[in-house]
Amino acid sequence: MLLPRNNMKKEEASNYKIGTSFFYNHLKQISTILFFIINLTLTNVFAQINLHVQIGANSNSITPLNNTEVLTEASNKIGGFLSIGIDVPIKKENIYLSSAVSFIQKSYTIKRTGYLSGIYESHNNNYIQTPLLLKYKITGIKKFDFYLTGGFYIAFWVTGKEKGKNLNVYESIDSVNSYNNQVTSTISLSPYDVNYQFNNTKDNRIEVGLNYGTEVHYKFSKQIIFECGIDYYNSLSDQQKKYMINQPQKYNQTILFSMGVIFKTVKK
Amino acid sequence: MKVIFYIAVIILLFGCRKNLNNYQNTNQTFADVFNTFFNSMNKNYVFWDVDTTNWDRMYKKYSPIFDSLNINNPQDVKKSVDYFREMTSGMVDGHYQIRFINASIKDSFLYPFLDRKILNKIHIPFAYNLIDTQYFDSGYVSGNYINTNNEVVNAVSATIKNKFVYFSCNKFYLSEAYKSTKNNLVRVAIENFIQKINNISPTIKGIIIDVRNNVGGNIADLNFFLGKLVKKTTLIGSCRTKSDLGRLDYIPWIDVNVVSDNSVKKNDLPIYILTDAYTASLSEIFAMSIHALPNGKVIGEKTWGATGPIIDETIFNDGPFIIPNFLSVYTSSVEFKYLDGKMYEGLGFPPDVEIPFNIDLLNKKIDPSIDYIISRF
Numbered sequence: 252m253l254l255p256r257n258n259m260k261k262e263e264a265s266n267y268k269i270g271t272s273f274f275y276n277h278l279k280q281i282s283t284i285l286f287f288i289i290n291l292t293l294t295n296v297f298a299q300i301n302l303h304v305q306i307g308a309n310s311n312s313i314t315p316l317n318n319t320e321v322l323t324e325a326s327n328k329i330g331g332f333l334s335i336g337i338d339v340p341i342k343k344e345n346i347y348l349s350s351a352v353s354f355i356q357k358s359y360t361i362k363r364t365g366y367l368s369g370i371y372e373s374h375n376n377n378y379i380q381t382p383l384l385l386k387y388k389i390t391g392i393k394k395f396d397f398y399l400t401g402g403f404y405i406a407f408w409v410t411g412k413e414k415g416k417n418l419n420v421y422e423s424i425d426s427v428n429s430y431n432n433q434v435t436s437t438i439s440l441s442p443y444d445v446n447y448q449f450n451n452t453k454d455n456r457i458e459v460g461l462n463y464g465t466e467v468h469y470k471f472s473k474q475i476i477f478e479c480g481i482d483y484y485n486s487l488s489d490q491q492k493k494y495m496i497n498q499p500q501k502y503n504q505t506i507l508f509s510m511g512v513i514f515k516t517v518k519k
Numbered sequence: 520m521k522v523i524f525y526i527a528v529i530i531l532l533f534g535c536r537k538n539l540n541n542y543q544n545t546n547q548t549f550a551d552v553f554n555t556f557f558n559s560m561n562k563n564y565v566f567w568d569v570d571t572t573n574w575d576r577m578y579k580k581y582s583p584i585f586d587s588l589n590i591n592n593p594q595d596v597k598k599s600v601d602y603f604r605e606m607t608s609g610m611v612d613g614h615y616q617i618r619f620i621n622a623s624i625k626d627s628f629l630y631p632f633l634d635r636k637i638l639n640k641i642h643i644p645f646a647y648n649l650i651d652t653q654y655f656d657s658g659y660v661s662g663n664y665i666n667t668n669n670e671v672v673n674a675v676s677a678t679i680k681n682k683f684v685y686f687s688c689n690k691f692y693l694s695e696a697y698k699s700t701k702n703n704l705v706r707v708a709i710e711n712f713i714q715k716i717n718n719i720s721p722t723i724k725g726i727i728i729d730v731r732n733n734v735g736g737n738i739a740d741l742n743f744f745l746g747k748l749v750k751k752t753t754l755i756g757s758c759r760t761k762s763d764l765g766r767l768d769y770i771p772w773i774d775v776n777v778v779s780d781n782s783v784k785k786n787d788l789p790i791y792i793l794t795d796a797y798t799a800s801l802s803e804i805f806a807m808s809i810h811a812l813p814n815g816k817v818i819g820e821k822t823w824g825a826t827g828p829i830i831d832e833t834i835f836n837d838g839p840f841i842i843p844n845f846l847s848v849y850t851s852s853v854e855f856k857y858l859d860g861k862m863y864e865g866l867g868f869p870p871d872v873e874i875p876f877n878i879d880l881l882n883k884k885i886d887p888s889i890d891y892i893i894s895r896f
Contacts, residue, residue, distance in 0.1 A: 320764075320836040361762065367834070372762055372770055413771050418835070420828055420853060421758060421775040421804075425739040427698040434667055434695050436739055441773045453767045491765065496575045497558055499764035 300337055300516050303351070303478070307332035307509030311357040313490070313501050322365045328373060330356025332507055338386065347386040349400070355380050357503045369440055372415035374447070380406035380484075382462050396468040401461075404484060408456040411447030416440040452494050458503065460486040468513065476513040481506065549599065553585035555842050556603075563837045565827060565854045567766035569862055570611045574766070577606045596623040603846070607631050611865035613799065613825025616849040620841075632824070632865070636796075642876045644797050647731050648687070650884040654679045654893075660711045662704015664696040672696060672736075674704075675729075676711040679889065681722045682896055684715045687729035687793075691736030691801045694743035713747060717784045724896040725789040727889070728809065731819065735800025738828050745808055746780035748790060753777045755808045756857045761837040772856065777808050790815045793888045794870060799823035806868050807857050817870040819888050824867040827851025 312327045336351020355378050363370035384402035391397070419441040426435050449456065464482030471477050484505040491501055557578055561567075567574070581602055588595040603617055610631045617629040652659070659677030666672050674688040674696070688705070696705035716726070726748065757772035779785075792809040794802070794817055803822040809815035830852040832838050838852025856862050874888045881887075 321833050323836060415770065417760065417770055417773060419758070419773055419775070420738055420830060421741060422778065423739045423742075425694040425698060425737065425743070427695060427700065429700050432667065432700055434737075436737075443771050443773055445771045448771075450767060453765070495561060495766050496578045497554075497561060 300339055301347070301476075301513050302516070303334075303336050303338060303349075303511055303513045305332070305334040305336075305351075305353075305478075305509045305511030307334075307507050307511075309355065309357070309505050309507040311359055311503055311505045313359045314504050315500060315502075322363050322367050324362055324364055326360045326362060328358035328360050328375070330358045330375070330505075332356070332509055334509070334511070338513065341385075344396075345388045347398075349382070349384040349386050349402075351382060353380045353382070354378070355406070355505070355507070357505055370415075370417055372413065372417070374411060374413060376411040376447070377409050378406040378458065379409055380404055380458075384462060386466065394470045396470070398466040398468065398480075399464075400466060400480070400482065401463045404458075404460055404462045406458040406460075408454070408458065408490075411449075412445070413447050414442075414444040416442045453491050455488060455490055455492045457488065458486050458490070459488045460484055460503075464507075474515045476515065477510070478513055479508075479510040481508055483507075547590070549585045549588040549590045549595070550582075552590065552599075552842055552845050553582060556846070556848075557582075559840045559842070559848070561766050562761065562764045563832065563840050563848070563850065564610075564612070564766075565761055565769075565837055565851055566611050566864060568769070568854075569864065570609070572607075572609045572611075581606055593623040596621055597627075600624050600627045600629070604629050604631070608634070612827065612850050613823055613865055614827065614829060614849060614851050617846055618849070619846050620843075621845050636823075641796055642878065644732055645795075645876070645878070645881055647729070647881075647886060648673070648675065648689075650881065651675075651687075651729070651886055651889065653884060654886065654889055655685070656681055659685075660704065660708045662708055664692065664699065664701075664703035664705035666690075666692040666695055672705055674708040676708040676715070678715065678723075679727070680893060681720065682724045683727050683892065684712070684719075684723055684725075685727045685729065686712045687731075687733075689733055691733065691738075691740040691744075691805075693736075694739045695737060697743070709744075713783060716747065716786075719784075719786055719788070723788065725791060725892065727791045727793065727892060728805070729793040730798050730802040730805055731793050731795040731888075732797050733799070733802040734797070735802050735825075738801055738804075740801065741804060741808070742778045742780070745777050745805060747783040748785075749777050749779045749808075749812060750785040750787075752779050753808070753811060754858060755804070755811045756855055758853050758855050760835040760853050769854075775855070787814055791818050791892050792816070794819040794822050794868070795876065796820045796867075797823060799825045801828070803863070803868050804855070806870075807863070810868070810871065811858050816872065817868070818872045818891060819870050819874050820876060821867040821869045821873075822863075824863060824865045825851075826855045826862070826864050826868075828853050828855075 309330050309332055310327045311330055313325060332355045334351045334353035338347040338349045340347055356375060357378055358375040360371055360373045382402055382404035384400045386398045386400045389397050389399055418438045420438055423436045423438040462482060462484050464480055466478050466480035469477045486503040489500050489502060584602060588599060608631050613632050615631060619625055619627045655677035661675040664672045672690045672692045677685045679685050693709055696703055697709050754774055754776050756775045758775050759769050759772050762768045762770045790809050790812060792806050794806050803826050806817050806822055810817050830838055832840050835852050839849050841847045874891055877887055
């Protein structure tokens with residue numbers, strides 16, 4: 252399902268659609284898949300449903316990396332994660348359909364390097380995210396069960412913060428070298444820490460992507476399972492709407508480490 | 520409390536051609552030149568949020584045209600100048616200029632904003648310094664300094680009718696002149712002005728700063744000179760630069776203050792700043808700063824409309840850029856927004872009291888702006 256994602260060259264933006272456009276273009280197929288999943292789920296609606304609560308931390312980056320700017324590098328940033336969801340068994344306890352409502356921070360930092368070290372900009376973005384996953388049990392050893400997970404997610408970019416430091420050229424002071432009369436300007440850094448102001452032309456607040464991972468479950472008791480897992484969220488939608496030709500792309504790529512508790516409800 | 524981190528850089532402002540970084544592009548064909556130009560403008564031009572030029576439409580129209588040109592054909596190279604002129608004719612940046620490096624067109628030069636000013640019949644510049652000396656009391660100081668760009672900087676410190684302390688300069692390199700190891704009369708003029716401010720005579724009714732015909736200069740002069748006049752650190756607006764490759768990728772707005780210099784005595788005298796249609800760049804920031812003061816007034820004409828400073832491309836990854844062997848673009852690196860929330864780029868800052876340019880009076884050696892101020896006292 253991954254579509255090629257090369258850096259934009261001479262193609263016009265309107266000829267290359269991905270992400271939310273992918274979602275709309277494949278709405279019929281996605282709707283069909285959802286129909287079958289929901290139908291299958293409804294036949295098991297009175298079966299055992301597990302509730303899960305997870306917390307975690309993630310490392311997010313923006314790709315593709317911008318390698319063209321001088322003395323500049325992008326770096327990952329750690330963000331938080333909190334989720335409440337349900338797992339619905341499709342086939343005994345070997346395959347689950349899983350969904351949740353999650354709060355996830357997807358952040359990144361742009362830093363200047365070399366003699367411009369100290370200048371940076373951190374983007375701290377908060378999303379509400381809902382995955383729809385299949386969890387497949389690959390094996391079980393004693394009280395441990397191992398699962399592979401895969402599916403897709405949709406997220407909404409709720410708020411953001413920008414924090415950083417940049418040169419304030421209006422607050423510069425000149426000094427003159429007494430040997431060669433060369434002028435050197437010294438400029439102070441101004442910090443900022445503000446709420447991000449969304450731009451309707453530029454910002455795409457809906458994110459759609461693929462989600463795959465692995466989980467380890469420990470059966471603590473008949474009704475309580477401890478779990479931990481690693482997930483990879485691969486955004487298929489650009490963080491920006493297409494508003495210019497040769498637009499740079501920005502995709503969130505998130506690795507999540509989580510742990511939580513699963514509460515098994517009793518089958519009636 | 521602001522965290523201060525000092526970075527020693529060489530900053531070339533308002534005339535920084537010699538430190539422009541080369542762009543990584545081989546530019547073998549006109550298609551290469553065009554695409555580098557288009558993409559560099561996307562990234563480096565800081566006024567996409569207010570400029571009305573439809574840049575994508577320019578791509579669609581001119582990309583096939585440039586594809587059809589042969590970069591080894593001097594006739595095609597000359598034609599390309601007209602295409603660049605058409606593409607950039609509406610740029611709002613009051614500094615925006617293109618200089619051509621290619622041998623076939625090295626005498627060509629584009630300044631879209633100046634072209635529009637001429638179409639709108641801007642008056643010719645006037646050398647006010649030739650007539651204003653008659654207003655000065657005897658003992659005024661006037662002199663020159665050759666700056667590190669080999670430009671002549673002139674400054675005058677005077678009093679008018681023993682009622683006004685007067686200062687003018689044609690460019691802002693006052694800090695450099697003052698701190699220079701070379702003796703120069705600009706430093707003497709500055710010292711004379713500071714001495715007058717520190718020892719205000721009871722007959723003095725006001726201070727006049729004359730920035731008519733002043734094209735700007737080193738931004739360090741804002742705090743160096745104006746800091747000596749403001750009683751306390753004063754917010755005058757905000758600024759921002761680009762943050763990434765996209766047209767609308769900006770960092771947040773950062774406050775811009777004029778920092779008070781406490782080594783100079785302050786007073787509540789009215790400060791008048793004289794402006795004309797050629798008051799440009801840092802001079803316009805001076806006008807806006809004085810307008811922000813409770814005792815400040817702008818007298819004269821609306822200014823030029825070039826409020827964004829120009830810094831080497833390396834510093835902010837925006838602003839001026841070069842396409843090797845073909846052209847260099849001179850454009851602002853920072854967007855400035857005044858205290859009232861408006862951007863005066865491409866518009867000019869309006870005076871508090873408009874004194875229209877009057878060549879007839881000036882030719883009779885009558886300066887209407889100075890006469891207006893004198894008449895109030």
